[in-house]
Amino acid sequence: MLIYTKITELQAFLRLEMEKGQQIGFVPTMGALHQGHISLIQLSKKDCHLTVCSIFVNPTQFNDKGDLARYPRTPEEDTLLLEQSGCDVLFMPGVQEMYPTQNAINFDFGHLDKILEGKHRPGHFNGVAQVVKRFFEIVQPHKAFFGSKDYQQVMIVKALVKQMNSPIEIVACPILREPDGLAMSSRNVLLSAEERAIAAHIPRLMQQAKELFKKEGISAAKRFISEQTGHYPLMRLDYYEWCNANTLQILSEKEIGTNAVSLIAVFVGKIRLIDNLI
Numbered sequence: 286m287l288i289y290t291k292i293t294e295l296q297a298f299l300r301l302e303m304e305k306g307q308q309i310g311f312v313p314t315m316g317a318l319h320q321g322h323i324s325l326i327q328l329s330k331k332d333c334h335l336t337v338c339s340i341f342v343n344p345t346q347f348n349d350k351g352d353l354a355r356y357p358r359t360p361e362e363d364t365l366l367l368e369q370s371g372c373d374v375l376f377m378p379g380v381q382e383m384y385p386t387q388n389a390i391n392f393d394f395g396h397l398d399k400i401l402e403g404k405h406r407p408g409h410f411n412g413v414a415q416v417v418k419r420f421f422e423i424v425q426p427h428k429a430f431f432g433s434k435d436y437q438q439v440m441i442v443k444a445l446v447k448q449m450n451s452p453i454e455i456v457a458c459p460i461l462r463e464p465d466g467l468a469m470s471s472r473n474v475l476l477s478a479e480e481r482a483i484a485a486h487i488p489r490l491m492q493q494a495k496e497l498f499k500k501e502g503i504s505a506a507k508r509f510i511s512e513q514t515g516h517y518p519l520m521r522l523d524y525y526e527w528c529n530a531n532t533l534q535i536l537s538e539k540e541i542g543t544n545a546v547s548l549i550a551v552f553v554g555k556i557r558l559i560d561n562l563i
């Protein structure tokens with residue numbers, strides 16, 4: 286696996302590969318890699334000739350500086366995992382390399398960045414769009430792979446490529462889960478043993494709420510989640526909503542269709558976890 290930290294060096298290599306007609310797949314990450322990330326690498330390898338993974342803990346998408354300071358960083362383990370997965374190129378730029386100037390861009394994604402994560406983490410999606418745009422301009426991949434665990438993020442990125450008039454194809458990949466159902470996340474390692482056991486209730490409660498949603502509707506499902514998460518002193522519900530899975534408009538009781546997604550954000554201790562269920 287080739288490892289680059291400098292944009293010019295990465296681009297010199299990629300230019301040669303593109304001249305040979307190689308299709309480039311790109312997997313952006315913030316490191317502390319787990320099998321969820323590796324599943325994206327595998328999908329890219331299946332689809333493309335060459336897979337580029339980036340590791341960059343993007344400061345501009347953290348509205349909570351404590352969260353940024355706490356974010357796990359495991360570069361040696363990440364490099365090993367990527368080597369083993371057959372990833373071709375690892376790009377690990379520093380903050381100066383990514384943001385040599387302080388010019389922030391203000392994106393407008395309509396309602397998409399004003400609800401759910403956008404509402405609860407002000408500025409988060411602006412930071413995500415900023416870093417993804419920068420990476421897309423640097424790497425210029427044919428396809429980019431994103432996990433559906435970050436459901437709203439995938440929709441933002443799809444909106445971004447439209448705004449950029451970019452031909453990059455955005456591939457939404459399935460959520461990988463631990464054996465007990467908890468969605469894999471870099472933040473899971475920050476949970477204590479007690480918090481980790483409690484976190485396992487999140488996907489179970491979401492499944493139960495989905496059954497309630499089908500029988501009794503949105504209010505019953507929301508009431509259930511609010512009551513159940515309230516039973517655990519270490520849990521604090523940030524939001525739980527049902528949305529149209531295509532538009533991410535928040536659904537009301539009258540609008541229930543067949544294509545709906547439930548999305549949750551919940552603190553377990555200090556750690557904020559998200560998940561979703563179609």
Ligand code: AMP
Binds near residue numbers: 314324459460462468
């Ligand atoms: P992150 O390092 O958390 O920014 O995630 C990098 C990419 O991996 C994003 O596209 C995430 O949606 C994706 N990802 C994170 N966790 C999972 C998971 N459990 N299953 C599938 N993809 C994931």
